[in-house]
Amino acid sequence: VGSPKPVRMPSLSEDEMVERIRGALGGGFEADGLRDDAAVLGLPPGADALVVSVDSVVEGVHFDLGLSSPSDVGWKALMRALSDLAAMGARPLGAVVALCLPGLEQGDELAQAVMEGVAEAVAASGCPVVGGDVSGANQLTLAVTVLGLADDGDPVARSGARPGDLLVVTGPCGGSAAGLRLLGAGQFCGAAVERHRRPAARLAEGVAARRAGAHAMIDISDGLALDLHRLADASGVGFALTEVPVDQEATVAEALGGGEDYELVVAIDPADADVLLRSLAAVGPARSVVIGEVLPTPSARSLDGQPLARLGFQHGAARPPA
Amino acid sequence: VGSPKPVRMPSLSEDEMVERIRGALGGGFEADGLRDDAAVLGLPPGADALVVSVDSVVEGVHFDLGLSSPSDVGWKALMRALSDLAAMGARPLGAVVALCLPGLEQGDELAQAVMEGVAEAVAASGCPVVGGDVSGANQLTLAVTVLGLADDGDPVARSGARPGDLLVVTGPCGGSAAGLRLLGAGQFCGAAVERHRRPAARLAEGVAARRAGAHAMIDISDGLALDLHRLADASGVGFALTEVPVDQEATVAEALGGGEDYELVVAIDPADADVLLRSLAAVGPARSVVIGEVLPTPSARSLDGQPLARLGFQHGAARPPA
Numbered sequence: 001v002g003s004p005k006p007v008r009m010p011s012l013s014e015d016e017m018v019e020r021i022r023g024a025l026g027g028g029f030e031a032d033g034l035r036d037d038a039a040v041l042g043l044p045p046g047a048d049a050l051v052v053s054v055d056s057v058v059e060g061v062h063f064d065l066g067l068s069s070p071s072d073v074g075w076k077a078l079m080r081a082l083s084d085l086a087a088m089g090a091r092p093l094g095a096v097v098a099l100c101l102p103g104l105e106q107g108d109e110l111a112q113a114v115m116e117g118v119a120e121a122v123a124a125s126g127c128p129v130v131g132g133d134v135s136g137a138n139q140l141t142l143a144v145t146v147l148g149l150a151d152d153g154d155p156v157a158r159s160g161a162r163p164g165d166l167l168v169v170t171g172p173c174g175g176s177a178a179g180l181r182l183l184g185a186g187q188f189c190g191a192a193v194e195r196h197r198r199p200a201a202r203l204a205e206g207v208a209a210r211r212a213g214a215h216a217m218i219d220i221s222d223g224l225a226l227d228l229h230r231l232a233d234a235s236g237v238g239f240a241l242t243e244v245p246v247d248q249e250a251t252v253a254e255a256l257g258g259g260e261d262y263e264l265v266v267a268i269d270p271a272d273a274d275v276l277l278r279s280l281a282a283v284g285p286a287r288s289v290v291i292g293e294v295l296p297t298p299s300a301r302s303l304d305g306q307p308l309a310r311l312g313f314q315h316g317a318a319r320p321p322a
Numbered sequence: 323v324g325s326p327k328p329v330r331m332p333s334l335s336e337d338e339m340v341e342r343i344r345g346a347l348g349g350g351f352e353a354d355g356l357r358d359d360a361a362v363l364g365l366p367p368g369a370d371a372l373v374v375s376v377d378s379v380v381e382g383v384h385f386d387l388g389l390s391s392p393s394d395v396g397w398k399a400l401m402r403a404l405s406d407l408a409a410m411g412a413r414p415l416g417a418v419v420a421l422c423l424p425g426l427e428q429g430d431e432l433a434q435a436v437m438e439g440v441a442e443a444v445a446a447s448g449c450p451v452v453g454g455d456v457s458g459a460n461q462l463t464l465a466v467t468v469l470g471l472a473d474d475g476d477p478v479a480r481s482g483a484r485p486g487d488l489l490v491v492t493g494p495c496g497g498s499a500a501g502l503r504l505l506g507a508g509q510f511c512g513a514a515v516e517r518h519r520r521p522a523a524r525l526a527e528g529v530a531a532r533r534a535g536a537h538a539m540i541d542i543s544d545g546l547a548l549d550l551h552r553l554a555d556a557s558g559v560g561f562a563l564t565e566v567p568v569d570q571e572a573t574v575a576e577a578l579g580g581g582e583d584y585e586l587v588v589a590i591d592p593a594d595a596d597v598l599l600r601s602l603a604a605v606g607p608a609r610s611v612v613i614g615e616v617l618p619t620p621s622a623r624s625l626d627g628q629p630l631a632r633l634g635f636q637h638g639a640a641r642p643p644a
Contacts, residue, residue: 036556037406037541038375038470040477047369053360054418054467056457084359096376098420098465133465135378143420143455143465145376148360155362219359234358 039131041094041147050093051148051155053084059139067183070110072197073140074117076260080221081144082125082201083262087219088155089210090148091203092127097144100137110140118142125201153210161216161235161267163296168266168273170205170280171287173224174250177258182249192249199262204283209266212276216267223257223312228265229301235267238300241292241308256303257311267294361453363416363469372415373470373477375406381461389505392432392462394519396439398582399464402543404447404523405584409541410477411532412470414449414525419466422459432462447523475532483538483557483589485618490588490595492527492602493609495546496572499580504571514571521584526605531588534598538589545579545634550587551623557589560622563614563630578625579633589616 057063057077065073078095085092097118101110111134122129127146150156179196187193202219209217218231224244232239246255268276273290280288292303301308379385379399387395400417407414419440423432433456444451449468472478501518509515524541531539540553546566554561568577590598595612602610614625623630 036479036481037409037539038373038412038468038477040410041372041374043365043370043372045370048365048367050363050365050372050469051360052363052416052418052453052467052469054420054453054455054465056420056422056455056465058422058457058459060460061458087359088362090360094374096374096467098376098378098467100378100380100463100465131374131376133376133378135380136383137380137463138382138460141422141459141463143376143378143422143467145374145418145420145465145467146360147372147374147469155360157358159358217359 039094039096041130044149044151047149049150049155051085051088051090051150052145053081054143054145055081055084056141056143058141065140067180068197070113071117071120074114074142075121075198077142077144078118078121078125078127079199079201079262081146082127082203083219083221085146085148086202086206087158087217087264088148088150089153089206089214089217090150090155091207092125093147093149094128094130095144095146096131097129097142098133100135100139100141102138102140103136114140114142125203150210156210156214156217157234158216158218158231159234161231161237161294163237163294164270165215165267165294166270166273166290167228167239167241167292167294168268168276169224169245169289169291170202170263170266172245172247172255173220173261173263174255174258175247176260177254178247178250181254190249192247195247196260199260201262202264205264205280208279208283209264209268209276212268212279213272214266214268214276218265220259220261220263220265222259224261224265225256225308226310226312229310231265231267232298232301236298238295238297239292240295240300241303243289243291244303245289245291253311257313259313361418363452366471366473369471371472371477373407373410373412373472374467375403376465376467377403377406378463378465380463387462389502390519392435393439393442395462396436396464397443397520399466400440400443400447400449401521401523401584403466403468404449404525405541405543407468407470408524408528409480409539409586410470410472411475411528411536411539412472412477413529414447415469415471416450416452417466417468418453419451419464420455422457422461422463424460424462425458436462436464447525472532478532478536478539479556480538480540480553481556483553483559483616485559485616486592487537487589487616488592488595488612489550489561489563489614489616490590490598491546491567491611491613492524492585492588494567494569494577495542495583495585496577496580497569498582499576500569500572503576512571514569517569518582521582523584524586524606527586527602530601530605531586531590531598534590534601535594536588536590536598540587542581542583542585542587544581546583546587547578547630548632548634551632553587553589554620554623557616558620560617560619561614562617562622563625565611565613566625567611567613575633579635581635
């Protein structure tokens with residue numbers, strides 16, 4: 001499979017880089033985490049199941065350093081991974097970060113800027129970074145693994161939706177895609193741009209939905225339509241949508257296929273829907289919307305009576321780098 | 323920081339790729355792990371602390387696909403991460419794998435070959451892969467996060483070595499570096515080559531050393547000398563080495579600075595050393611050697627009375643891609 005590509009190596013040694021990163025993370029990370037071979041993470045009494053997820057972001061695939069700052073990249077890498085915990089109704093316990101980056105002369109500054117964004121997401125989410133790893137590479141890449149607990153119940157899978165369930169989304173969609181479009185057109189501020197650069201994982205909403213009795217959940221990382229199809233695939237069901245909550249600055253196409261909104265889709269018994277909507281409003285802005293219902297026939301998947309395509313971002317294939 | 327590099331995208335969609343990888347992992351991974359947003363990992367009753375580590379391997383930095391097969395890369399990526407658990411005296415509970423790879427026409431075959439190597443390491447180590455993520459990238463990169471438990475005691479840090487402790491290494495060093503040298507010279511088989519391609523994490527040895535009362539441990543990932551210096555740095559001590567266990571095919575320089583041997587260095591009270599050596603012999607071949615002792619003065623670090631340099635591989639800087 002050919003010889004290795006030339007690699008620009010970081011200008012600092014691995015040990016020096018780890019020291020810098022420890023500095024950038026400041027109070028947001030556990031003191032011994034990056035000093036030993038492995039981090040030690042305390043578990044609360046009675047913890048019987050751990051929720052674990054990993055997500056990578058790769059320069060040129062998931063982001064463009066011309067449109068996102070290194071600290072935006074760090075922020076989003078952690079939030080994106082935390083969003084998978086949110087979708088299970090888990091609260092975060094800790095994260096570990098594998099950072100690969102080009103060794104430009106300013107390689108250490110790049111690492112520091114990325115980790116500052118991670119530290120800001122640590123502060124916003126309450127999830128500490130407890131360990132990490134640094135390596136040279138051609139492309140800036142972060143792989144973030146998050147660990148969480150569903151303290152007082154079972155994690156919510158994407159496979160539990162039942163015919164008759166209502167489908168609820170925790171907020172308007174398409175804002176991130178609209179922000180990316182506006183960034184590409186040279187507009188560097190505004191709510192949608194902020195949404196693209198600094199999305200928030202719906203952690204409190206995920207826990208609230210689990211406690212309200214959610215049958216199934218998924219986070220909208222790749223597009224409302226695609227992620228809803230995935231939930232339906234896993235549950236062996238269909239759906240009929242009657243509503244698409246569209247972000248103020250977004251188009252309907254962006255709301256359906258844009259991705260990176262990190263809102264949650266919840267399938268819940270109609271009898272529990274009121275409690276769910278009140279619980280969601282109690283932990284965040286009242287933006288949740290019933291978008292439709294779950295159908296028994298897996299092939300029946302519609303929006304306003306028309307078949308709904310699997311619109312969204314398949315990181316492998318569908319969308320060119322922005 | 324410039325525009326993104328051109329990216330060869332995988333020819334399969336992300337969902338299709340995840341299906342292929344699930345196939346390659348076969349029985350070695352938990353059924354629901356890659357199907358949901360996050361994996362759920364059961365914890366044994368009474369578990370109060372989790373040991374967590376992440377390690378990346380990057381094409382052109384940590385390996386060369388001309389010298390290692392894709393399945394060798396997958397094997398070593400998991401073993402390398404597991405070695406950090408071994409160095410804490412922890413037993414593995416599960417791993418998650420973030421795979422980034424170029425989308426050549428045969429991109430799916432590359433992913434499958436890598437994951438077959440991971441699956442072989444799963445079978446050899448008993449550590450299941452419970453979740454993962456796939457993304458396009460220019461370089462083949464794996465970031466492996468491992469989770470473990472020190473069931474019946476506390477994890478062993480690298481910072482606990484005390485003056486007067488004996489230093490024990492679990493086996494001869496330099497074999498992996500010798501194997502890499504032989505591979506570069508066109509020799510594609512033999513014990514050292516095998517050692518380079520398919521190293522084993524000393525998991526049973528790590529648990530045995532913890533139970534025998536080890537004060538400090540570190541795994542030899544970057545070189546006996548460098549990793550011993552790191553243990554001494556963390557413990558605030560010096561050392562006097564009288565012995566270097568050299569692999570049959572290796573030079574002394576390779577044994578001191580070669581790295582990727584994944585043997586463990588253990589610091590232990592002399593009164594416990596006999597129990598340690600017997601315990602190590604009980605779980606593997608009797609290859610452990612007392613190599614010297616811990617000194618109170620941090621600046622006193624010698625081999626046969628001569629100062630010992632920090633020989634080894636700093637992934638950021640010291641060694642060109644092999």
